[in-house]
Amino acid sequence: MTGFKKGIVAAAAICLLALTGTAIYAGGSSESKSEETYEMVVANVLTGSHTHSMALAHFAERCDELTDGRLELTVHNDGVLGAERVVMEQVQLGSTEFTRTSAAVLTGIVPEIAVFGLPYLFDSVSQMYEALDGDLGNYFKDKLEKEGLLVLGWFDYGARSVIAKEPVRSPDDLVGKRIRVQESPLDVKTFKAFGAAPVPLPWPDQYPALDSGVIDATENSPDTLYDGRFHEVVKYLSLTEHFIQPTVLYVSKIVFERFPKDIQDAVRQAGKDAVAFVQEHQADRIEERLESLQDEGAIIVEDVNKDAFRAKAVSVYDEFLSEHAELKPFIDEIRK
Ligand code: MLT
Secondary structure, rough: OOHHHHHHHHHHHHHHHHHHHHHHHHHOOOOOOOOOOOEEEOOOOOOOHHHHHHHHHHHHHHHHHHOOOOEEEEEEEOOOOOOHHHEEEEEEEOOOOOEEEOOHHHHHHOOHHHHHOOOOOOOHHHHHHHHHOOOHHHHHHHHHHHOOEEEEEEEEEEEEEEEEEEOOOOOOHOOOEEEEEEEOHHHHHHHHOOEEEEEEEOOOHHHHHHHHOOOOOOEOOOHHHHHOOOOOOOOOOEEEEEEEEEEEHHHHHHHHHHHHHHHHHHHHHHHHHHHHHHHHHHHHHHHHHHHHHHHHHOOEEEOHHHHHHHHHHHHHHHHHHHOOHHHHHHHHEEEE
């Protein structure tokens, strides 16, 4: 063999070795690669003092502990990495690794996850967790995984209610009112059925829209409304409690599949620990935030005619089920 040919063979062998090494690593079974370290990010639109943000901090800590420091996560709060829909797309591509978003933004890739925009679907947070820990949760985990998102856990933030310039005791009080809703077609339909003029907007656009009077109202859980500081510009928080919806903690599937098995296990465990954190703290936090809202000038309206809202919701269920008949067994099970 000439020196030139020997050189080519040696170069090919080095390339093969490199490729083989990469393949073993991607398969996640290489002991020799298990000392690899990772620095990654978690994107979040809420401020650092929201329960979900604290749960993300806990998630990052647990990833650190469970991997002996090999997976280091930095949580970026306040939407600095973009609004939720943008971040969700980044996570699909693997350019942002982890996030927590509302289920509503996921309707862009799994339309039927809009189901959580059915008003009064769940009577309680525990009923929601029961459904998500069972067949309904698995159904959406599979759908989201096919779209490149791996669900690590579902968070609750209690029931969502309307905050507005004026009290909202019945659907009549919403007629013609421009209310910000999440970017989910079913949230829009629900508020149309309630008589309002819904305006889907990303989370960060609400405060300026309320402040300038472009919209009259928004809706969310007390913890999240407080986080958004909306009570600085609209005072009446009416406890309509129309939605109990999950938010979702997920990781990019592309990224997850590159982790060795021990890191994958740690990430899944840390996800469970983050959910347990939310379940331990969220209910108390809602009570605290209701008090803080009042201390800071909000007026809580408790005498809401929920039956009148429920009556308006019937057509929303009918239309949703005509479009997504496959979800009927789940809805029947929840509402039996
Ligand atoms: C929203 O209203 O956009 C969501 O509640 C925000 C979130 O939970 O991240």
